[in-house]
Amino acid sequence: MRNVSPVDKPSASSSEEQELPESNLLADNPRAARYEPLFPSETSLFPRILSPQQAVQSAQNCLLCADPAPCTLACPLQIDIPKAMNFIRQNQFLQAAAIFREKNPFAEACGRLCSEDLVCQKACNQVCSAAAPQINLLGEYVCFVERESGQQSITPGTPQDRSVAIVGSGPAGLACAETLVRSGISATIFEKMPLPGGMLRYGIPEYKLPPDWINNYIGALESVGVTFKTGINIGRDIPVDDLIQQGFSAVFIAVGCNIDSIPDIPGVDLPGVCLASEFIARARLIPEQLPLEMQHRQPLGIRILVLGGGNTALDCMRAALQIGSAEVTCVYEKSEADMPVSDLIKAEVKEAGAHFRYMTKPVRFIPDPQGNVSAVECLQCELGPPDQNGQRDSVPIPGSNFLLRADTIVVAMGVHPDPTIGKTTPGLSTYADGLITIDPATRATSRPGIFAGGDAAHGPHLVVSAVLDGMCAAHTIELSLNAASRI
Numbered sequence: 001m002r003n004v005s006p007v008d009k010p011s012a013s014s015s016e017e018q019e020l021p022e023s024n025l026l027a028d029n030p031r032a033a034r035y036e037p038l039f040p041s042e043t044s045l046f047p048r049i050l051s052p053q054q055a056v057q058s059a060q061n062c063l064l065c066a067d068p069a070p071c072t073l074a075c076p077l078q079i080d081i082p083k084a085m086n087f088i089r090q091n092q093f094l095q096a097a098a099i100f101r102e103k104n105p106f107a108e109a110c111g112r113l114c115s116e117d118l119v120c121q122k123a124c125n126q127v128c129s130a131a132a133p134q135i136n137l138l139g140e141y142v143c144f145v146e147r148e149s150g151q152q153s154i155t156p157g158t159p160q161d162r163s164v165a166i167v168g169s170g171p172a173g174l175a176c177a178e179t180l181v182r183s184g185i186s187a188t189i190f191e192k193m194p195l196p197g198g199m200l201r202y203g204i205p206e207y208k209l210p211p212d213w214i215n216n217y218i219g220a221l222e223s224v225g226v227t228f229k230t231g232i233n234i235g236r237d238i239p240v241d242d243l244i245q246q247g248f249s250a251v252f253i254a255v256g257c258n259i260d261s262i263p264d265i266p267g268v269d270l271p272g273v274c275l276a277s278e279f280i281a282r283a284r285l286i287p288e289q290l291p292l293e294m295q296h297r298q299p300l301g302i303r304i305l306v307l308g309g310g311n312t313a314l315d316c317m318r319a320a321l322q323i324g325s326a327e328v329t330c331v332y333e334k335s336e337a338d339m340p341v342s343d344l345i346k347a348e349v350k351e352a353g354a355h356f357r358y359m360t361k362p363v364r365f366i367p368d369p370q371g372n373v374s375a376v377e378c379l380q381c382e383l384g385p386p387d388q389n390g391q392r393d394s395v396p397i398p399g400s401n402f403l404l405r406a407d408t409i410v411v412a413m414g415v416h417p418d419p420t421i422g423k424t425t426p427g428l429s430t431y432a433d434g435l436i437t438i439d440p441a442t443r444a445t446s447r448p449g450i451f452a453g454g455d456a457a458h459g460p461h462l463v464v465s466a467v468l469d470g471m472c473a474a475h476t477i478e479l480s481l482n483a484a485s486r487i
């Protein structure tokens with residue numbers, strides 16, 4: 001078992017803790033000066049191994065619940081899952097894939113990204129218990145079979161003389177583009193990063209979504225006429241209003257919500273402290289695929305502390321292990337039960353060798369003599385008195401200060417939206433935190449002709465929810481353009 005980082009004073013009571021060498025000189029660590037996977041890529045697990053017989057067997061566990069089935073109701077896209085399960089039971093994988101893809105252009109990716117204990121699978125588990133069909137796995141599998149068969153394609157609609165600008169090439173933007181193209185409306189996607197894909201490429205670790213899938217999907221969109229313009233930061237380089245003046249009939253803003261929140265902790269700017277989004281992007285991509293300001297090499301240490309307890313923190317831990325860090329420890333201020341993550345994902349990360357320290361509040365980053373971060377000072381926490389709702393928050397114990405040593409510290413303590421577009425688009429209404437205000441039924445913003453969706457409007461959420469927003473916005477845009485042409 002891997003060791004956790006040593007504790008200097010006082011002991012924070014973990015039987016796994018033991019002394020390690022005083023320091024891991026980054027230069028001595030052959031893995032430290034690069035952010036490249038050392039282990040064989042886990043992408044070979046995509047799609048996760050399943051034989052046709054296993055797929056049929058799993059689908060046979062489906063009870064074919066009466067309409068509306070709990071799984072369909074729970075799915076944000078309302079996919080007719082029992083119908084797909086019935087096709088799989090009869091070995092009709094392509095028909096099953098068509099059911100998934102009809103409502104979700106990202107069905108293959110969502111099969112992997114939708115958490116096993118959320119949405120449709122969670123609803124199914126409640127009616128089907130331990131023998132529930134593996135809906136996500138089966139969706140991913142049949143869509144992969146369809147893609148491999150060469151029968152997966154995007155059929156463009158009859159071309160119309162209309163063009164929509166999409167700002168952001170993550171799941172909402174891409175889903176919007178595909179839906180528009182299917183209606184014959186051309187789409188141009190603007191992306192500030194060097195490559196398209198948004199958070200699918202830059203924010204999700206490779207083990208969850210291999211670049212091949214993203215590249216294939218982008219290629220499929222390009223083949224039906226979607227234009228990608230990368231390296232352009234709309235709102236900063238070009239105002240949204242210029243897009244309208246350039247002749248686009250409508251604009252869909254899907255820039256995500258991916259600016260890391262920086263905690264107000266002394267020393268957070270020390271070398272060796274990095275932000276989660278940059279850590280994941282560096283772990284996943286070669287320098288040329290990163291923005292210029294991120295292309296310099298970043299040393300990576302053996303001992304990594306990840307501060308935070310959400311899905312992004314777990315993604316960072318997994319990425320760190322994959323790169324080759326010997327010790328990866330999550331430091332979370334609350335209890336394990338408070339972690340807003342799937343139990344399955346947490347178990348997976350633990351199994352991969354990571355450690356967790358709960359009820360631990362970081363209060364100061366400490367440099368070594370060279371000025372690089374070498375430790376974080378923490379306070380032990382305990383449960384405080386119940387509030388009026390009976391909830392007990394964690395509160396630091398005065399005087400319980402102790403040090404956790406680390407070579408690299410990753411801050412994964414939340415994200416907030418980029419305020420740039422809100423500030424540079426007159427009349428575009430946003431909430432105080434920067435999220436764009438939309439009509440939940442249409443995804444229309446306060447500005448006529450401008451729509452928004454995905455994390456930029458809701459904050460961090462499931463990929464499948466962003467897909468729903470993109471498709472919904474595309475339908476509204478089509479309807480509004482049709483209505484305008486009849487006037």
Ligand code: SF4
Pocket residue numbers: 061062063064065069070071072081082085123124125127128132133135
């Ligand atoms: S809830 Fe489960 S058992 Fe029922 S139809 Fe959906 S997948 Fe089948």
